Amino acid sequence: MNQISPTLRAAGACVILIAGFLQVARADEPKAPTGQELAFDNRKGNCLACHSMPGDAKAVTSTNIAPPLLDMKGRFPERAKLYAQVWDATKANADTLMPPFGKHRILSDDEINKVVDYIYGL
Amino acid sequence: MKKLIWLISCLGCLGAVANVQASPEDDRRSVVQGVQKKFPDIKFEDYVHGALAFSPDAKAQYDAVMTFPPYDAEIEKGAKLWETSFKNGKRYADCFPRSGKNVAGNYPMFDEKTKKVVTFEMALNQCRTANGEAPYKHSDMNTMGLLTAYARTLSDGMRMNIKVEGKDALAAYESGKRFFHQRRGQLNFSCAGCHISNVGNVLRTEYLSMAPGQATHWPAFRGGDYSLFTLQRRYAACNQMVRLVPLEIGGEEYNNLEYYHSYLSNGLPLQASVFRK
Numbered sequence: 001m002n003q004i005s006p007t008l009r010a011a012g013a014c015v016i017l018i019a020g021f022l023q024v025a026r027a028d029e030p031k032a033p034t035g036q037e038l039a040f041d042n043r044k045g046n047c048l049a050c051h052s053m054p055g056d057a058k059a060v061t062s063t064n065i066a067p068p069l070l071d072m073k074g075r076f077p078e079r080a081k082l083y084a085q086v087w088d089a090t091k092a093n094a095d096t097l098m099p100p101f102g103k104h105r106i107l108s109d110d111e112i113n114k115v116v117d118y119i120y121g122l
Numbered sequence: 123m124k125k126l127i128w129l130i131s132c133l134g135c136l137g138a139v140a141n142v143q144a145s146p147e148d149d150r151r152s153v154v155q156g157v158q159k160k161f162p163d164i165k166f167e168d169y170v171h172g173a174l175a176f177s178p179d180a181k182a183q184y185d186a187v188m189t190f191p192p193y194d195a196e197i198e199k200g201a202k203l204w205e206t207s208f209k210n211g212k213r214y215a216d217c218f219p220r221s222g223k224n225v226a227g228n229y230p231m232f233d234e235k236t237k238k239v240v241t242f243e244m245a246l247n248q249c250r251t252a253n254g255e256a257p258y259k260h261s262d263m264n265t266m267g268l269l270t271a272y273a274r275t276l277s278d279g280m281r282m283n284i285k286v287e288g289k290d291a292l293a294a295y296e297s298g299k300r301f302f303h304q305r306r307g308q309l310n311f312s313c314a315g316c317h318i319s320n321v322g323n324v325l326r327t328e329y330l331s332m333a334p335g336q337a338t339h340w341p342a343f344r345g346g347d348y349s350l351f352t353l354q355r356r357y358a359a360c361n362q363m364v365r366l367v368p369l370e371i372g373g374e375e376y377n378n379l380e381y382y383h384s385y386l387s388n389g390l391p392l393q394a395s396v397f398r399k
Binding site: 042046048049050061062063064065090095097099100104105106 | 309310311315320325327
């Protein structure tokens with residue numbers, strides 16, 4: 001009654017092992033970047049190449065290519081619209097210079113969500 | 123009756139207009155006018171300074187570097203290559219009109235025999251092979267790069283004078299034009315998106331130079347270590363910057379691109395071997 005079947009036990013050991021590996025892997029990995037880091041990083045969002053962010057003193061750029069990202073909540077009451085703009089800017093403007101971050105898999109959905117959360121606070 | 127003839131000939135005219143593509147000269151004029159409209163105070167001649175034309179500070183630094191170019195020794199090496207005779211006793215100067223003076227601004231030119239664009243680098247290689255020497259690799263900055271660094275100084279001040287004549291030449295030009303305007307890669311950028319639509323705007327920290335003038339001043343010595351960049355090596359660098367695998371330096375796609383791109387610089391004076399960031 002009390003006995004656990006050998007397969008289950010093996011499976012349990014496996015889970016523990018995998019969990020262990022995951023933990024090791026996590027410890028080695030740098031922690032997941034924040035929305036701000038993703039937005040600044042020139043290998044990720046690189047938003048600062050084209051947008052200034054007057055609301056964040058850490059956002060250093062001289063660009064004048066695109067509208068400054070400020071008052072995002074006021075200008076994008078619907079968060080989904082903002083997400084859509086970052087996911088594929090060519091939808092709103094076929095000639096835009098802005099890369100289609102989601103459509104071309106430059107950022108993952110999760111990363112776009114973090115970036116959108118971040119700029120939503122600007 | 124007269125009226126009818128008049129009407130028909132008018133319709134004919136309309137048909138002709140609808141059929142005709144923009145000529146290279148129309149293309150060039152409209153690109154130049156775009157820059158003039160946005161920056162009426164920048165003189166046409168100053169387009170050769172590219173991004174420096176927007177920043178007096180950067181231009182002053184450039185002028186300081188250019189009074190005693192720290193890469194003069196490299197150009198000397200190029201001069202040696204140019205002056206050394208081939209095994210048959212002939213020299214590069216024998217392959218070009220005016221011993222190679224004021225010729226570089228005619229390149230790239232279209233060769234009706236091979237139906238291909240011939241860049242200045244290709245002409246230098248043709249001179250080598252015609253005289254029994256092995257060609258240089260276009261991507262080798264230590265041979266071809268240095269040789270052009272000197273050979274182009276012989277054309278300093280010459281006005282860029284690219285010709286597109288005949289339907290095959292036009293096809294090569296059009297293919298280069300498509301390349302320049304087509305969006306590519308993960309970031310979905312085209313050359314034109316930066317160097318036509320956003321001229322003078324700042325990408326993070328860099329002013330974006332205007333396309334006219336970009337083909338006039340090669341090679342350029344770039345960065346803290348003054349690495350030598352031929353024009354096509356610069357193409358590869360711009361491709362890499364936007365995460366595209368660069369194409370072959372000296373390959374047909376870049377040659378056609380250089381043909382269109384150089385046409386846009388027509389009328390501007392050449393200046394070999396400048397310093398760029």
